[in-house]
Amino acid sequence: MRSLVGPVPEPAERAGSALRRCARAMLSAGTAAPIATVHLAHHAPGTNDFWLAIGMADAATITAGGVRARLEVLDVILGGVADGRCRRVVVVEGRVELPGTHAQRHVATHIAVDLPDHSLLGIGDDIALVRLRAEQIVLTDHDGVTTIEPDDMATSGPDPFADLEGHWLDHLNDPRCRIVPRIAMRVCRCLPAQRPLLVGIDRAGVDLEFTDRDDNIHRQRIPFAEACSEVGELGTQIRLLAGGPRYPMDRAALRP
Incomplete structure (x- = not known):
């Protein structure tokens, strides 16, 4: 009998899908800064950059030149009886920076074309858009723990049905x-x-x-x-x- 255990998308694609859905995500920047809730996470295609929408008060703790940060994304099941259950975790470590308000709004217009979200409307008011330059990415799911090279994320993308x-x-x-x-x-x-x-x-x-x-x-x-x-x-x-x-x-x- 032919094995029913078949191919699965590459780890970078699975991580990209989790970030695309971004059902639950938290950002910890520095040792003294509080943990911030991430309202939106967007991976800029072809780069190692992740743009994160967080509260303005949380962004104020990011000093000039940026700080070390850790992004944790819980990919939960959306829809059906299993709604809300976590199936994989993506951890991105790197350096987070706070661009100027004009630059944030400029980037937000480009993000909205690919990932429209109501949180982008608050950029510059109660929401700030920060950039996380990924240095290490780890995916944990049913297949175990996998380290993903940032360059692999740069050349990959989410599953075409992640939104649906x-x-x-x-x-x-x-x-x-x-x-x-x-x-x-x-x-x-x-x-x-x-x-x-x-x-x-x-x-x-x-x-x-x-x-x-x-x-x-x-x-x-x-x-x-x-x-x-x-x-x-x-x-x-x-x-x-x-x-x-x-x-x-x-x-x-x-x-x-």
Whole structure:
């Protein structure tokens, strides 16, 4: 039987996806400065720079020339029954700097094109945009602890479905949807009493979690037959994992 443990995105891509969602993040700058809540985290493509939106009072503790800082991002599941559970942690260490207000607002306009967020509206008023120059990046998830070179982050990017994953999980984990139990039959001879959950979806496959008869929780990686880059391709691969046709039934008659 072919192994069902398939490929997963590279660590840099998984870290990029966590930063993209940035569900929970904290920044500690220096030894005496308080820990600041990060409202938004943006990795500037092609660089080792991370732009972080924090409270103005927290930014005031950053001295001229910058200070050593540590960014901790919790990548939590968004959507469905497992909403709010942490699945990976990304830690970025480096030097954080506070640019001038004009420079902050200039950068915010570029960030808004790729990652629109209401916190960007407060830049220069109650929110400050600081730059963290990454020197070390560590990813901790189900596969263990992995050190990521900053240059790898510079040449990588988030999963193409990072922004939509929560909506997919919310829909597919709905008890009225039968797709997840059908996918679970690939790894379970008989379905457990507790409904299996999808806890991750990316371009290469899905992460399934189920509880066995002894109440032990297992996580299984189930790969797609083909990597996806568009929403239509993702729907097709999920349908195939559930034992369905490649095309929706209303399109079956249109196949060549």
